[in-house]
Amino acid sequence: MAQIYDTIIIGGGPAGLSAGLYAARSRMNTLIIERAKYGGQATTTDELENYPGSIEECTGTTLSKRMKKQAEDFGTKFTKDEIVEVNLEGDVKVVKGKKETYEAKTIIIATGANPKLSGFKNETELRGKGISYCATCDADFFTDLDVAVIGGGDSAITEAIYLTKFAEKVTVVHRRDALRAAKSLQEKAFANPKIDFIWNSTVEEAVGDEILEKLILKNKLTGETSELKVDGCFVFVGYDPISSLFEGKLDMEKDYIITDEDMQTNVAGVFAAGDVRKKSLRQVITAAADGAIAATIAERYLEEHK
Numbered sequence: 001m002a003q004i005y006d007t008i009i010i011g012g013g014p015a016g017l018s019a020g021l022y023a024a025r026s027r028m029n030t031l032i033i034e035r036a037k038y039g040g041q042a043t044t045t046d047e048l049e050n051y052p053g054s055i056e057e058c059t060g061t062t063l064s065k066r067m068k069k070q071a072e073d074f075g076t077k078f079t080k081d082e083i084v085e086v087n088l089e090g091d092v093k094v095v096k097g098k099k100e101t102y103e104a105k106t107i108i109i110a111t112g113a114n115p116k117l118s119g120f121k122n123e124t125e126l127r128g129k130g131i132s133y134c135a136t137c138d139a140d141f142f143t144d145l146d147v148a149v150i151g152g153g154d155s156a157i158t159e160a161i162y163l164t165k166f167a168e169k170v171t172v173v174h175r176r177d178a179l180r181a182a183k184s185l186q187e188k189a190f191a192n193p194k195i196d197f198i199w200n201s202t203v204e205e206a207v208g209d210e211i212l213e214k215l216i217l218k219n220k221l222t223g224e225t226s227e228l229k230v231d232g233c234f235v236f237v238g239y240d241p242i243s244s245l246f247e248g249k250l251d252m253e254k255d256y257i258i259t260d261e262d263m264q265t266n267v268a269g270v271f272a273a274g275d276v277r278k279k280s281l282r283q284v285i286t287a288a289a290d291g292a293i294a295a296t297i298a299e300r301y302l303e304e305h306k
């Protein structure tokens with residue numbers, strides 16, 4: 001255990017990277033710990049039409065790379081590790097990873113969220129064999145093929161539109177008769193000749209030996225089942241916060257960490273930012289804003305606890 005950081009940021013998505021930028025600009029000794037890919041969920045989207053200024057050559061991946069570089073240029077340190085245990089009590093917080101144990105005076109939790117499973121039969125068995133949760137990662141495999149998209153929110157419709165660049169046909173299967181997605185996305189999707197909709201329907205089962213062959217759908221109004229032959233199925237039915245590490249240690253609601261408007265949790269010196277916290281709008285812009293606030297208030301906390 002070499003040093004005590006001013007702040008350790010757990011998670012390197014937009015919330016964590018933005019917190020890193022603000023913390024390092026304040027000359028806080030800052031470490032971001034990320035277990036997988038910097039940029040988090042933002043890297044799984046191609047178009048960020050609602051992030052201000054992202055109008056040209058700005059995908060989730062390019063924006064994340066720029067955010068990381070910017071934080072790095074100001075002095076944020078980065079490490080790849082998976083945190084398995086935290087002790088948030090006291091003036092020095094201890095964060096135990098698979099590789100190392102780290103210490104800091106403040107912690108900013110920016111662990112984000114994981115895609116939810118829809119819950120149909122064989123969903124897990126055929127994951128990676130036709131069933132995917134990331135269009136930017138896997139769309140290319142389905143060039144000139146037919147795919148289904150499950151869900152009716154911003155993710156489902158954004159990714160359905162993106163998938164039309166590759167697939168021959170995209171069928172959106174939604175459990176209601178109205179989409180939850182932003183109206184501008186709905187308009188784009190309805191106008192896209194490659195996108196079809198199946199309303200009031202859920203997927204009951206994915207069928208395929210080694211690889212997905214078809215989906216069994218159930219109409220929720222009539223109870224009738226039908227088959228949809230597809231080569232791929234992209235599931236976008238929401239996200240689960242990655243917060244199990246903090247269970248019993250921080251106040252939560254439905255697994256989301258509760259903070260005040262300054263991103264402070266109920267434990268002194270511990271902040272949460274981005275999709276892992278309870279809030280009403282989960283977007284890259286609100287994640288970045290959360291990160292900026294968390295780092296700024298963390299700096300204030302350090303000043304007051306010198």
Ligand code: NAP
Nearest residue numbers: 050118151152153154155156175176180236237238281282
């Ligand atoms: P979401 O808004 O929670 O939408 C989930 C969708 O999946 C809903 O349409 C829901 O149906 C459906 N659904 C939920 N469970 C299901 C199940 N078991 N089987 C079938 N369908 C199911 O999730 P999201 O679209 O991933 O978005 C998450 C957050 O990220 C939102 O705050 C969203 O605004 C944000 N986001 C924003 C953008 C953007 O602005 N460009 C892009 C992506 C995500 P019901 O409608 O019937 O509930």
